Amino acid sequence: xEEYIEQLLQLQRLDVKxxxxxxxxxxxxxxxxxxxxxxxxxxxxxxxxEEELREAERLRGECEDEKKRNEEKLVxxxxxxxxxxxxxxxxxxxxxxxxAEKRIDDLxxxxxxLLYQEEENGELIEQARRKLEKSVSRCERRKEALQEEQxxxxxxxxxxxxxxxxxxxxxxxxxxxxxxxxxxxGKGRAVVGLVRGACGGCMTNVPPQSAVEIKSGRTFTCxxxxxxxxxxxxxxxxxxx
Numbered sequence: 663x664e665e666y667i668e669q670l671l672q673l674q675r676l677d678v679k680x681x682x683x684x685x686x687x688x689x690x691x692x693x694x695x696x697x698x699x700x701x702x703x704x705x706x707x708x709x710x711x712e713e714e715l716r717e718a719e720r721l722r723g724e725c726e727d728e729k730k731r732n733e734e735k736l737v738x739x740x741x742x743x744x745x746x747x748x749x750x751x752x753x754x755x756x757x758x759x760x761x762a763e764k765r766i767d768d769l770x771x772x773x774x775x776l777l778y779q780e781e782e783n784g785e786l787i788e789q790a791r792r793k794l795e796k797s798v799s800r801c802e803r804r805k806e807a808l809q810e811e812q813x814x815x816x817x818x819x820x821x822x823x824x825x826x827x828x829x830x831x832x833x834x835x836x837x838x839x840x841x842x843x844x845x846x847x848g849k850g851r852a853v854v855g856l857v858r859g860a861c862g863g864c865m866t867n868v869p870p871q872s873a874v875e876i877k878s879g880r881t882f883t884c885x886x887x888x889x890x891x892x893x894x895x896x897x898x899x900x901x902x903x
Contacts, residue, residue, distance in 0.1 A: 663892060676826045841853075862891065
């Protein structure tokens with residue numbers, strides 16, 4: 663195998679590792695965001711149930727105040743009933759008394775219903791609180807683990823980038839430029855093996871004579887994809903029979 667191909671293969675192996683590590687690194691913020699969104703969802707759910715409880719308590723307070731006012735009116739109406747002179751005044755007062763009594767009954771029913779609602783909301787708040795605490799705990803643990811993984815990946819990437827720079831410095835510029843062009847064009851691997859008599863990148867058949875030359879150590883440039891096609895004992899490149 664030609665020396666520059668060995669250098670490019672070494673460079674490519676480093677780039678493949680770096681690509682994988684960078685993908686893992688890019689995944690981490692998204693995963694952290696997923697846990698943070700779940701935590702925010704639980705927090706909003708907890709706040710919503712708390713707001714519903716406060717609203718029920720407010721409405722019950724209003725109902726109790728109105729009930730008290732109607733009870734006071736009822737006492738006053740009954741006192742006034744004894745002093746009325748005409749039948750018309752008496753009947754009018756009885757209507758007011760009847761209205762106040764019905765309103766008190768309605769308010770008692772509303773108060774009872776609101777009390778049930780408050781009790782139910784209290785249970786829902788407790789459930790929401792437990793879910794929120796669990797989500798916060800899970801989120802913090804996962805974030806801590808992901809941040810540790812991120813630090814390890816960044817350290818590993820820094821080491822490999824340093825190794826890559828050293829290898830790249832030894833490669834002739836024209837070969838390095840060609841290699842970089844293939845990488846930038848999204849070709850993935852710039853150096854591929856002979857696979858069943860074809861280019862291991864685009865699977866274009868290689869002429870038999872060229873295949874023989876590849877097996878003898880010569881480098882073949884695929885006329886279709888432009889990759890370097892080589893023969894190597896590396897299982898990821900060697901021809902598969």
